[in-house]
Amino acid sequence: MQKPPPALTSFLATPFPALPVLAIIALVLIAPPGATAQNLTVRAGHLVDVEGGSVLRDQEIVVRDGVIERIGPWRGGVGHAPEDSVLDLSDRYVMPGLFDTHTHMSLVVDRKKDGGNFFVTSLLDNTPYRAIQGVANARDMLAAGFTTIRDVGNSGNYGDTALKTAIAEGLVPGPTMHTAGRIIAPFGGQFFLQPEKKSLGEPEYFYADTPGEIVKAVRENLHFGADFIKIVVDDQRYIYSVDEIRLFVEEARRAGTYVSAHCWTEEGARNAIAAGVHTIEHGPYMSNEVLEAAKAAGVWIVGTEFTVEGLSQSFTGDDLSAIEAEHEAFVDRLRRSHALGVRYVFGSDIVYTKEGETRSSLTFTILENFRKAGISPADQLRAMTLNASLMMGLEGERGLIKKGWAADIVAMPSNPLVDTHALEAIDVVLKNGRLFRTAGGI
Numbered sequence: 001m002q003k004p005p006p007a008l009t010s011f012l013a014t015p016f017p018a019l020p021v022l023a024i025i026a027l028v029l030i031a032p033p034g035a036t037a038q039n040l041t042v043r044a045g046h047l048v049d050v051e052g053g054s055v056l057r058d059q060e061i062v063v064r065d066g067v068i069e070r071i072g073p074w075r076g077g078v079g080h081a082p083e084d085s086v087l088d089l090s091d092r093y094v095m096p097g098l099f100d101t102h103t104h105m106s107l108v109v110d111r112k113k114d115g116g117n118f119f120v121t122s123l124l125d126n127t128p129y130r131a132i133q134g135v136a137n138a139r140d141m142l143a144a145g146f147t148t149i150r151d152v153g154n155s156g157n158y159g160d161t162a163l164k165t166a167i168a169e170g171l172v173p174g175p176t177m178h179t180a181g182r183i184i185a186p187f188g189g190q191f192f193l194q195p196e197k198k199s200l201g202e203p204e205y206f207y208a209d210t211p212g213e214i215v216k217a218v219r220e221n222l223h224f225g226a227d228f229i230k231i232v233v234d235d236q237r238y239i240y241s242v243d244e245i246r247l248f249v250e251e252a253r254r255a256g257t258y259v260s261a262h263c264w265t266e267e268g269a270r271n272a273i274a275a276g277v278h279t280i281e282h283g284p285y286m287s288n289e290v291l292e293a294a295k296a297a298g299v300w301i302v303g304t305e306f307t308v309e310g311l312s313q314s315f316t317g318d319d320l321s322a323i324e325a326e327h328e329a330f331v332d333r334l335r336r337s338h339a340l341g342v343r344y345v346f347g348s349d350i351v352y353t354k355e356g357e358t359r360s361s362l363t364f365t366i367l368e369n370f371r372k373a374g375i376s377p378a379d380q381l382r383a384m385t386l387n388a389s390l391m392m393g394l395e396g397e398r399g400l401i402k403k404g405w406a407a408d409i410v411a412m413p414s415n416p417l418v419d420t421h422a423l424e425a426i427d428v429v430l431k432n433g434r435l436f437r438t439a440g441g442i
């Protein structure tokens with residue numbers, strides 16, 4: 001794990017005189033998108049400024065080696081390097097690539113197979129198969145315009161970090177990823193075991209119940225490629241205390257990273273905020289008092305505002321009135337977070353499947369709840385770009401169309417500042433300046 005095998009891209013970059021010419025051509029032809037940087041000028045008929053919530057007409061974005069070099073009024077094709085290709089998006093709305101900050105690329109809950117129980121899924125599906133599911137989901141997400149994602153665990157034995165590595169090496173297409181590795185939790189994780197099968201929750205969850213186990217779990221995750229630490233605070237009767245969570249936070253901080261805390265209860269969120277976590281995942285039952293505490297501590301809310309369908313398809317239980325009440329709690333918490341000025345980002349937590357839909361098309365359904373909570377299109381776009389970038393520590397790198405930032409750019413036929421349904425029709429996607437999808441095809 002410490003030293004991954006050389007990537008196809010680095011192999012291609014290395015002169016290899018013994019290889020016959022035909023073989024070299026074949027390798028170049030199968031080189032995946034993202035293998036090398038590209039210089040091009042994007043002509044943007046309508047450039048969406050997500051920071052200011054406005055649209056600039058007829059602009060150009062000059063991309064060099066995957067990075068944005070210049071933004072300004074379209075110069076009519078003059079002033080560019082002669083070798084530059086021009087991507088004409090004069091009839092499109094152009095904006096930064098989208099972020100989904102709570103994904104599980106390698107978890108696919110299928111009611112027909114597992115009755116909607118993700119514990120059953122993790123038992124049926126081994127890590128190699130789940131890595132392949134992750135490849136398919138990552139490709140689908142990138143094609144839909146999600147150029148950066150955070151994967152928060154549930155991928156067997158580090159399937160998420162393997163996927164991240166393969167994407168970064170250019171072996172398969174997908175968004176830029178930050179990964180959590182194995183989710184750390186008190187004994188049992190998010191499941192309910194029986195005494196003769198105590199290990200069934202592993203490797204899906206990494207149990208840590210003592211200070212020593214907490215430190216070891218953090219270090220092992222970081223060693224195997226986690227970018228941040230994900231913990232489950234409160235899915236059992238015994239929940240992590242402030243002191244226990246603080247131990248996670250300190251150990252993560254010493255390694256230069258942060259803790260994301262799954263919290264479902266008020267008490268869990270209160271403990272996590274007091275201990276200094278970076279994000280609260282879910283948090284449907286946070287009172288205004290706890291939201292104010294999050295605001296004061298600079299904690300981000302990764303809302304995962306579930307639809308009624310999402311709740312009923314992702315978890316066991318068929319009590320529709322209870323599901324509807326939980327859905328309303330999520331929408332209400334988002335509405336209150338916005339009103340109180342708490343920092344929040346877009347995170348979908350989509351894991352379920354539906355006939356005729358894909359991972360990405362279901363991801364956009366979360367925006368229904370943003371609309372229901374009265375969040376404006378401009379604020380929705382910020383939650384999916386700039387704010388997500390700030391939360392992930394990617395300011396200056398990804399999340400805006402700005403000089404010096406990576407050329408992660410998407411385009412669509414209509415204006416997302418009027419209605420974010422426009423995002424569902426994204427048909428042009430660049431990641432690191434490489435054209436992954438053009439209008440009319442992938």
Ligand SMILES: [Zn+2]
Pocket residue numbers: 102103104152349
């Ligand atoms: Zn989740």
